[in-house]
Amino acid sequence: MTAPVRLLDLQGELGLYRAAALAALERVVDSQVFIMGPEVAAFERELGEYADLPPAVGVSSGTDALLVALMALGIGPGDEVLTSPFTFFATAGAVARLGARPVFVDIDPATFNLTEAGVRAGLTPATRAVIPVHLFGQLCDLGRFVDEAGRPAIIEDAAQALGATLRGRMTGHFGEMSTLSFFPSKNLGGFGDGGAVLTRDEKLRERLSVLRLHGSKPKYFHHFVGGNFRLDALQAAVLRVKLPLLDELSARRQANAARYDALFAGSGLVDRGLVVPPTCLPDAGHVYNQYVIRSPDRDALARALGEAGVETAIYYPRPLHLQPCFGDLGYGPGDFPEAERACAEVLALPVHPLLTEADQARVVGAIAAHHKL
DSSP, X not given: OOOOBOSOOHHHHHTTTHHHHHHHHHHHHHHTOOXXXXXXXXXXXXXXXXXXXXXXXXXXXXXXXXXXXXXXXXXXXXXXXXXXXXXXXXXXXXXXXXXXXXXXXXXXXXXXXXXXXXXXXXXXXXXXXXXXXXXXXOOOOOGGGGGOTTOOEEEEEOTTOTTOEETTEETTSSSSEEEEEOOTTSSSOOSSOOEEEEESOHXXXXXXXXXXXXXXXXXXXXXXXXXXXXXXXHHHHHHHHHGGGHHHHHHHHHHHHXXXXXXXXXXXXXXXXXXXXXXXXXXXXOOOSSEEEEXXXXXXXXXXXXXXXXXXXXXXXXXXXXXXXXXXGOOOTTSSHHHHHHHHHEEEEOOOTTOOHHHHHHHHHHXXXXXXX
């Protein structure tokens, strides 16, 4: 029986760093310092250096990174936060948890990201922050809005885009803060949950550092209400091992994406409008946390690929403005047509670093066979 083409190959990737990761875990176990401590501090420093920024603030998850970033800005009831309806739930969920209102604007159909024009059109006097999502591994380009005086705060949701670049700059350079996730399936993934916030603002960094410790500094003296948002030392130790591998693994993903592009171009699928490959902006370095195509018969194609032994995923099947929990926001079908159309058409194909040329030929061949090409 032919082995399936996996959407992810985390076990295979483990072989690249297994011994070093186990040694790092053993180091933490022997130290018995599991909460904060030198491993977390070292990872924060190394991550900041990687992004050409001050040390990061390690937190417990990508969701908590968004939450604590909003808390650091004092976002709460009466405030509006502008973001995308086509993203993982946490982006808007963190806003709602603080009693603020998520306000959605539609996406660019080519990149799936927000646009400068869309953001400007969605601003109101109540807008306190904008969360551009760097979806699927490509940085969101908000153009001149980023450098405009008096604009609302920008929190970059870079959960899927660590290592991506736009005009030579990484995430963390396009707003007040950038939030990261180290969920195991991310390009830099840990052995469980983890996250971080990057910022160039020392006052914000200090506030983030205190908020993650229940708002206390020193211990038991609480300046404001925070939370238990600490990054686990075991996760930090593993991430320190994996961070030096990130650029190489991202380069493999980029090579796989380029190969898909060439295979699709030569298959006739693109010319016939049966597949739309992802778009990479000029002057951008897309790191392809996912390689997401569009297909007008996405559901049938996903079933056919599954029957052919190719794993796929749908990110995301329902836009946020149509989620039942956001029904009180007053949105309805047709309000954000590009996001809704994307939810009906997108399909993520395997693009992990260990994917082979034969695997990719099999994937594209199965798509062509489904369309009888």
